[in-house]
Amino acid sequence: MSFTTSDVNDWTRSDIYHNSFLISPDATLDSTLKLSEQNGLPPYAVSAAQGKFLYLLAKSIQAHRILEVGTLGGYSTIWFAKALPPDGEIITCEISEHYAKVAQQNIDHAGLTSRVKILLGPAIDTLSRLHSDETFDLAFIDADKQSNVDYFIQAKRLVRNQGVIIVDNVVRSGRVADPIQSDPSIDGVRRLLQYIQNDSTVEATTMGTVGEKGYDGFLFAINKPR
Ligand code: DHB
Ligand code: MG
Numbered sequence: 001m002s003f004t005t006s007d008v009n010d011w012t013r014s015d016i017y018h019n020s021f022l023i024s025p026d027a028t029l030d031s032t033l034k035l036s037e038q039n040g041l042p043p044y045a046v047s048a049a050q051g052k053f054l055y056l057l058a059k060s061i062q063a064h065r066i067l068e069v070g071t072l073g074g075y076s077t078i079w080f081a082k083a084l085p086p087d088g089e090i091i092t093c094e095i096s097e098h099y100a101k102v103a104q105q106n107i108d109h110a111g112l113t114s115r116v117k118i119l120l121g122p123a124i125d126t127l128s129r130l131h132s133d134e135t136f137d138l139a140f141i142d143a144d145k146q147s148n149v150d151y152f153i154q155a156k157r158l159v160r161n162q163g164v165i166i167v168d169n170v171v172r173s174g175r176v177a178d179p180i181q182s183d184p185s186i187d188g189v190r191r192l193l194q195y196i197q198n199d200s201t202v203e204a205t206t207m208g209t210v211g212e213k214g215y216d217g218f219l220f221a222i223n224k225p226r
Contacts, residue, residue, distance in 0.1 A: 063138045
């Protein structure tokens with residue numbers, strides 16, 4: 001193995017190695033990915049290591065209420081739901097009825113039905129209908145990247161003072177930082193970065209990641225005390 005260059009095969013091997021010590025095999029999470037694939041959902045769930053990282057983050061702030069934008073098959077939803085106390089709740093927004101049905105099956109199969117509420121429809125409509133007194137400890141934004149700024153503004157409104165907002169896929173193999181590249185997702189991430197640069201109400205950083213899902217990153221933000 002070379003240490004001067006590496007690719008997704010090396011990163012996957014490394015994920016598998018570390019996971020073998022740190023992440024117990026979980027038949028329910030495996031079957032979530034399997035049912036998602038069988039139903040034609042795109043392979044955009046977070047990796048196991050990222051899912052456990054999100055779970056640990058939620059636990060570290062003792063999150064009771066989590067907001068998710070983009071349910072897909074419910075893989076990250078299930079990781080978050082496992083981090084919640086029995087009276088905790090995750091509200092997750094999904095635009096696709098088909099994805100939401102698959103996710104609901106996965107959540108039911110995981111025994112987490114009572115802790116998860118899937119809200120079907122365009123997330124921007126769903127979020128604008130939520131009252132700001134329905135305070136969340138953490139928001140995870142992982143949907144269409146063009147709408148990142150709109151989702152982020154809603155998440156800021158709905159997350160408590162000092163609460164956490166995480167945005168997935170903000171590095172995109174480094175393409176976000178490459179001036180000759182452009183597509184709606186890249187541009188959606190760039191608009192979010194520009195928005196946060198001029199926003200004095202949050203503190204944020206991007207944490208790049210490599211692993212079985214390639215080279216990408218999370219944006220991590222905290223609502224400053226108001
Ligand atoms: C894409 C979306 C995601 O949320 C992800 O984690 C990876 C890829 C995409 O739309 O390409
Ligand atoms: Mg994602």
